[in-house]
Amino acid sequence: xxxxxxxxxxxxxxxxxxxxxxxxxxxxxxxxxxxxxxxxxxxxxxxxxxxxxxxxxxxxxxxxxxxxxxxxxxxxxxxxxxxxxxxxxxxxxxxxxxxxxxxxxxxxxxxxxxxxxxxxxxxxxxxxxxxxxxxxxxxxxxxxxxxxxxxxxxxxxxxxxxxxxxxxxxxxxxxxxxxxxxxxxxxxxxxxxxxxxxxxxxxxxxxxxxxxxxxxxxxxxxxxxxxxxxxxxxxxxxxxxxxxxxxxxxxxxxxxxxxxxxxxxxxxxxxxxxxxxxxxxxxxxxxxxxxxxxxxxxxxxxxxxxxxxxxxxxxxxxxxxxxxxxxxxxxxxxxxxxxxxxxxxxxxxxxxxxxxxxxxxxxxxxxxxxxxxxxxxxxxxxx
Amino acid sequence: xxxxxxxxxxxxxxxxxxxxxxxxxxxxxxxxxxxxxxxxxxxxxxxxxxxxxxxxxxxxxxxxxxxxxxxxxxxxxxxxxxxxxxxxxxxxxxxxxxxxxxxxxxxxxxxxxxxxxxxxxxxxxxxxxxxxxxxxx
Numbered sequence: 192x193x194x195x196x197x198x199x200x201x202x203x204x205x206x207x208x209x210x211x212x213x214x215x216x217x218x219x220x221x222x223x224x225x226x227x228x229x230x231x232x233x234x235x236x237x238x239x240x241x242x243x244x245x246x247x248x249x250x251x252x253x254x255x256x257x258x259x260x261x262x263x264x265x266x267x268x269x270x271x272x273x274x275x276x277x278x279x280x281x282x283x284x285x286x287x288x289x290x291x292x293x294x295x296x297x298x299x300x301x302x303x304x305x306x307x308x309x310x311x312x313x314x315x316x317x318x319x320x321x322x323x324x325x326x327x328x329x330x331x332x333x334x335x336x337x338x339x340x341x342x343x344x345x346x347x348x349x350x351x352x353x354x355x356x357x358x359x360x361x362x363x364x365x366x367x368x369x370x371x372x373x374x375x376x377x378x379x380x381x382x383x384x385x386x387x388x389x390x391x392x393x394x395x396x397x398x399x400x401x402x403x404x405x406x407x408x409x410x411x412x413x414x415x416x417x418x419x420x421x422x423x424x425x426x427x428x429x430x431x432x433x434x435x436x437x438x439x440x441x442x443x444x445x446x447x448x449x450x451x452x453x454x455x456x457x458x459x460x461x462x463x464x465x466x467x468x469x470x471x472x473x474x475x476x477x478x479x480x481x482x483x484x485x486x487x488x489x490x491x492x493x494x495x496x497x498x499x500x501x502x503x504x505x506x507x508x509x510x511x512x513x514x515x516x517x518x519x520x521x522x523x524x525x526x527x528x529x530x531x532x533x534x535x536x537x538x539x540x541x542x543x544x545x546x547x548x549x550x551x552x553x554x555x556x557x558x559x560x561x562x563x564x565x566x567x568x569x570x571x572x573x574x
Numbered sequence: 575x576x577x578x579x580x581x582x583x584x585x586x587x588x589x590x591x592x593x594x595x596x597x598x599x600x601x602x603x604x605x606x607x608x609x610x611x612x613x614x615x616x617x618x619x620x621x622x623x624x625x626x627x628x629x630x631x632x633x634x635x636x637x638x639x640x641x642x643x644x645x646x647x648x649x650x651x652x653x654x655x656x657x658x659x660x661x662x663x664x665x666x667x668x669x670x671x672x673x674x675x676x677x678x679x680x681x682x683x684x685x686x687x688x689x690x691x692x693x694x695x696x697x698x699x700x701x702x703x704x705x706x707x708x709x710x711x
Contacts, residue, residue: 349658368610370637469660471674487676489690497692569677
């Protein structure tokens with residue numbers, strides 16, 4: 192049977208030619224002229240995600256998820272597996288890159304008004320992808336079973352336990368008992384290598400399908416786009432294939448190169464295994480510092496209820512508002528000058544997040560700043 | 575409804591109801607297996623001669639506690655902070671248990687003095703077993 196005959200035979204059974212023609216037609220549609228190099232950001236995130244999946248596969252082949260062997264198996268990956276140190280470093284640094292790129296992507300989308308009608312679900316799916324990435328960061332952090340990771344996880348699950356309503360049940364289910372231990376490691380491992388990646392893949396497929404189907408957002412207001420149609424708002428613009436896809440691929444290439452460089456220059460060193468006392472100065476990753484600092488402000492009790500459970504309503508509502516932003520920010524305008532109120536609200540939230548992040552980073556620390564040693568208290572105030 | 579339900583409608587509904595029930599049952603069964611069992615109480619022995627300056631530490635199921643021989647009787651406290659479950663440390667100078675994570679402090683009896691902890695340190699039952707104290711929790 193000829194090659195041609197094989198493809199024909201597969202087409203009869205799978206109908207792939209029709210599916211390919213439909214996708215090609217969608218990808219050949221002109222996109223709004225303002226779609227420039229912005230797509231490189233999404234491409235960069237996809238490139239890093241691909242590297243995370245590949246490095247994760249290599250690490251999972253050598254990793255053993257039990258308190259007795261986890262720490263030693265990670266040390267073996269670092270010290271004896273060929274290139275193991277690099278995969279380990281890439282996988283760890285990739286988390287930071289992925290979260291940063293996702294946040295930049297969210298900022299870009301908000302500034303360009305691309306989350307508005309009819310692309311609300313694209314935003315929601317993208318936000319859920321970010322939450323899945325954060326879940327992967329938290330579950331992956333425990334796997335090397337270092338003392339720092341053990342206590343970080345204990346604290347995180349302690350906060351989950353304080354969450355209103357379902358908090359205690361969720362913490363117990365995640366922990367697999369009353370305290371962090373072997374059951375927690377098994378549960379985090381299965382979440383990290385099976386449940387969350389499957390969820391991430393499904394959400395990402397939905398996100399990308401919506402991007403392809405709805406096209407990139409034009410600069411005109413959402414009601415004008417609805418009235419005139421996407422094609423009329425995109426005259427003279429470049430199409431996904433080949434122009435925009437090439438820009439996305441360039442973004443991916445730059446991001447992967449940068450990640451490999453940082454990972455090769457700053458590989459992880461040895462760290463003490465779990466089993467010691469709670470280390471002083473325990474602090475989460477940069478993207479959780481604002482939450483860490485905010486929860487310190489909670490009083491012990493508010494109106495007779497545990498203070499932290501009440502305080503957690505603020506970040507929980509903020510997270511919900513982030514995921515559902517297109518349904519809160521409903522004006523059709525896309526130009527920033529016509530969106531002063533929503534811009535002011537989001538800018539205030541971003542400022543609060545940034546300020547709490549800085550306070551969280553300096554709290555309980557002595558730092559040399561501008562040639563002077565300054566000490567900061569637990570609330571980040573200079574002492 | 576203008577048109578009466580057909581046999582096809584009914585069977586479609588029945589299929590949907592069966593699939594929903596089966597999925598809910600399977601999820602409930604998985605939930606039962608995933609829900610952690612209650613751990614039975616454990617007992618740790620602390621030899622009376624092991625006390626230094628009237629204090630000794632031990633652990634129950636891997637979780638550390640402190641035993642203090644106070645004039646009013648022995649007192650055993652879990653060292654797990656009630657806020658975010660870090661291990662508190664006794665600071666002799668301040669006479670406080672201090673949590674390294676969010677600066678919660680507790681007095682010698684485990685009562686909250688400052689910081690975010692919502693409840694006092696957990697007290698564990700102590701019984702006198704001759705040359706040792708038995709701590710249960």
